[in-house]
Structure formats: C-alpha cells, structure tokens
Amino acid sequence: MSAAPExxxxxxxxxxxxxxxxxxxxxxxxxxxxxxxxxxxxSDQTAFKTATWGKAMIWIFLLSDTFIFSCFLLSYMTxxxxxxxxxxNTGKVFALTVAGVETPLLLIAIMTFILISSSGxxxxxxxxxxxxxxxxxxxxxxxxxxxxxxxxxxxxxEWTKLIMEGVRPxxxxxxxxxxxxxxxxxxxxxxTHVTIGVIxxxxxxxxxxRGDFDRGARGFFTSRKGRYEIVETMxxxxxxxxxxxxxxxxxxxxx
Amino acid sequence: MARKTAHAExxxxxxxxxxxxxxxxFVLSTCSYLVDYFGLQGYLRWSLILLFMIVKAGLIVAVxxxxxxxxxxxxxxxxxxxxxxxxxxxxxxxxxGYTHLxxxxxxxxxxxxxxxxxxxxxxxxE
Numbered sequence: 145m146s147a148a149p150e151x152x153x154x155x156x157x158x159x160x161x162x163x164x165x166x167x168x169x170x171x172x173x174x175x176x177x178x179x180x181x182x183x184x185x186x187s188d189q190t191a192f193k194t195a196t197w198g199k200a201m202i203w204i205f206l207l208s209d210t211f212i213f214s215c216f217l218l219s220y221m222t223x224x225x226x227x228x229x230x231x232x233n234t235g236k237v238f239a240l241t242v243a244g245v246e247t248p249l250l251l252i253a254i255m256t257f258i259l260i261s262s263s264g265x266x267x268x269x270x271x272x273x274x275x276x277x278x279x280x281x282x283x284x285x286x287x288x289x290x291x292x293x294x295x296x297x298x299x300x301x302e303w304t305k306l307i308m309e310g311v312r313p314x315x316x317x318x319x320x321x322x323x324x325x326x327x328x329x330x331x332x333x334x335x336t337h338v339t340i341g342v343i344x345x346x347x348x349x350x351x352x353x354r355g356d357f358d359r360g361a362r363g364f365f366t367s368r369k370g371r372y373e374i375v376e377t378m379x380x381x382x383x384x385x386x387x388x389x390x391x392x393x394x395x396x397x398x399x
Numbered sequence: 400m401a402r403k404t405a406h407a408e409x410x411x412x413x414x415x416x417x418x419x420x421x422x423x424x425f426v427l428s429t430c431s432y433l434v435d436y437f438g439l440q441g442y443l444r445w446s447l448i449l450l451f452m453i454v455k456a457g458l459i460v461a462v463x464x465x466x467x468x469x470x471x472x473x474x475x476x477x478x479x480x481x482x483x484x485x486x487x488x489x490x491x492x493x494x495x496g497y498t499h500l501x502x503x504x505x506x507x508x509x510x511x512x513x514x515x516x517x518x519x520x521x522x523x524x525e
Contacts, residue, residue: 225495
C-alpha cells in the first residue's frame with residue numbers, strides 16, 4: 145500500500161552523523177538559524193504523492209487567488225445588499241444594438257463563449273503536449289492566446305462604452321453609485337488575469353515550438369530544464385481564469 | 400471515462416472527454432443567458448443562475464483542471480478552504496442587512512430596494 149519508504153530518525157542519519165552515540169534520540173546535526181529552519185521545513189515530507197511540486201504550487205496559488213476574487217465578489221454583494229438606491233439593470237446596461245435590435249447582455253454572452261472556447265483549446269493543448277506533439281500543442285496554445293486577447297479587446301470596448309456613457313467608480317446615470325466601483329474592480333482584476341495569461345501562453349508556446357522541453361533547454365530565469373508539465377500548469381491557470389468568469393458572469397452580470 | 404490516476408507522464412485523457420465538456424459548457428452558458436433573455440425574476444431566476452454556475456464550475460474544475468483524477472489529499476487541500484468563504488458570505492449578508500436597515504431608519508429612504516432599476520422609465524423593472 146504505502147510506496148513511500150519508512151524512515152526512522154536513526155535510519156535518517158544519526159548513526160552516520162554521530163557514530164559515538166548511536167542510540168541517541170537527538171536530531172541529526174543541521175545548520176543553525178534560518179538555514180536550519182529552511183532545512184527542516186524542506187525535509188523529505190511529501191503530502192501530494194502523485195502531484196509534482198509544480199502542480200501543488202499552482203493549485204495553492206490558485207487557492208489564494210480564489211480568496212482574492214471571493215473578497216471582490218463579497219464586497220460587491222455587501223454594497224449591493226446594503227444600498228437603498230436601486231441597482232442598475234445590467235441586462236440594459238450591457239445591451240448591444242445590432243442591426244437596429246437591442247439584445248440584452250449580448251457582448252457579455254459572446255465574451256463568455258469565447259473564454260469557454262479558449263478553455264477547450266487549452267485543455268487539448270495540454271493533451272497534445274504530453275503526447276510530444278509540438279506543432280499541434282503550439283497551434284492550440286496560440287489559438288488560446290488569440291481567443292484570450294480578443295476577450296480582453298472586447299472588455300476594453302465595454303469599458304470604453306461605459307465610460308463614455310458616464311459610468312465612474314463613484315457615480316453612474318442609472319442607479320446605485322457602487323455599481324461603477326464594483327464593475328471596474330471586478331472586471332479590471334479579471335481582465336488583468338487574462339492579459340497575464342495571454343503573455344505567458346505566448347512565452348510557453350514559443351518554448352514548445354522551439355522544442356525546449358525535448359532538448360532539455362534551460363530556462364532564462366530559472367536556469368532549470370523545463371518539462372511538458374508546464375503546459376498543464378499553464379492550463380490550470382487559464383482554466384481558473386475561465387472559472388472566475390463563470391462566477392462573475394452569474395453573480396455580477398446576471399443576478 | 401478513464402479512471403486511472405496521474406502517472407509520470409501527467410494527465411492524459413481522450414480528447415472526446417474535453418469536447419463533451421466544452422459542448423456542455425456552451426449549453427449551460429446558453430441556458431444561463433436565456434434566464435436573463437426571458438426576464439425570469441425572483442427565486443426562480445436566482446436558483447437557476449446559481450445552478451448553472453455551480454455545474455459549469457464543477458465541470459471546469461473536475462475535467463479541464465483534472466481534479467477528478469487527482470488524489471483526495473490534493474482535492475481536499477484545495478476545495479475545502481474555499482468553504483470558509485461561505486461563512487464569510489453569511490457574515491456579510493447579515494452585516495449588509497443591518498446597514499440597509501440603518502440607512503432606511505435614519506435616512507428615511509422611501510421604497511428602499513436592492514432590486515433592478517430599468518434605464519427607461521417605461522421598462523419592465525420590479
């Protein structure tokens with residue numbers, strides 16, 4: 145059952161480090177101060193047996209990001225529930241008039257479908273990455289980046305439209321003043337995430353294209369050999385951005 | 400659906416699974432959009448929005464993010480902490496109810512409401 149080897153403190157090196165007292169229960173000698181602190185916390189303890197450190201760390205990062213977006217959505221809930229001024233009708237605010245017909249939330253619906261599609265291409269990129277299919281992985285990642293960039297473009301259009309109509313973080317023509325601050329804060333932070341994702345998609349797509357992960361080329365910043373797992377790590381971030389949009393779409397735009 | 404856990408070569412599942420999830424995400428997004436399009440109101444609107452939101456989020460996390468194939472140690476480490484957010488929601492809902500009551504009581508706002516307001520006076524608001 146347990147694949148991990150069983151270590152006792154004595155096996156781990158007391159006899160090696162202090163042969164004079166083999167039965168001592170003292171901890172093995174280790175550097176003092178911060179080095180010792182780091183050595184203890186970085187000792188051979190693996191909680192996530194099947195997940196690499198990279199996967200564990202991206203998940204922990206995403207968990208912290210979850211709390212950030214939760215706080216934004218919670219503050220939005222709080223100001224909306226406590227204001228005595230009516231909340232603007234988002235269906236009308238975000239309506240688009242196409243060919244003389246006003247359709248509620250049209251732009252937001254298109255943005256939603258674009259982001260979902262980018263998640264689909266990303267999921268397939270991860271799959272082809274593990275198959276060592278460089279060309280397909282690169283194409284799918286570039287498609288993901290292109291969809292993400294068009295999402296940001298539409299968001300810029302939406303911001304421009306609303307700012308032209310007089311929406312400010314402190315006021316808007318249709319109702320509760322908190323609408324503007326919530327809108328700019330939530331969609332702005334999400335758009336920043338998408339933008340950062342697009343940049344990293346392009347960087348990693350370039351590495352896949354060059355075959356860095358086949359040749360074991362060392363990274364510019366880390367000087368370490370990259371692996372195709374980075375495509376999955378990138379995918380986890382990208383799907384998270386899509387996941388956050390699911391909540392924003394439901395709670396901010398549709399509610 | 401492949402039930403094997405992640406191995407050295409990472410997560411590999413049939414493309415068909417991703418396409419199926421992609422399709423359902425489109426369907427569910429369309430459904431939640433139609434909630435607004437047909438102007439459903441009240442508890443029906445809110446419960447449908449939350450239902451579609453949770454199913455979509457579940458599909459993305461379980462399949463796209465491969466959580467369904469991870470070990471419980473990782474699943475619990477990531478999915479349990481956000482549960483604290485629900486407690487936070489309850490606290491802040493209570494707090495905003497109090498703030499709202501104070502504003503109505505001391506600023507005397509008539510017809511206080513957090514419901515939608517339409518842009519045109521003749522619109523179909525609450």
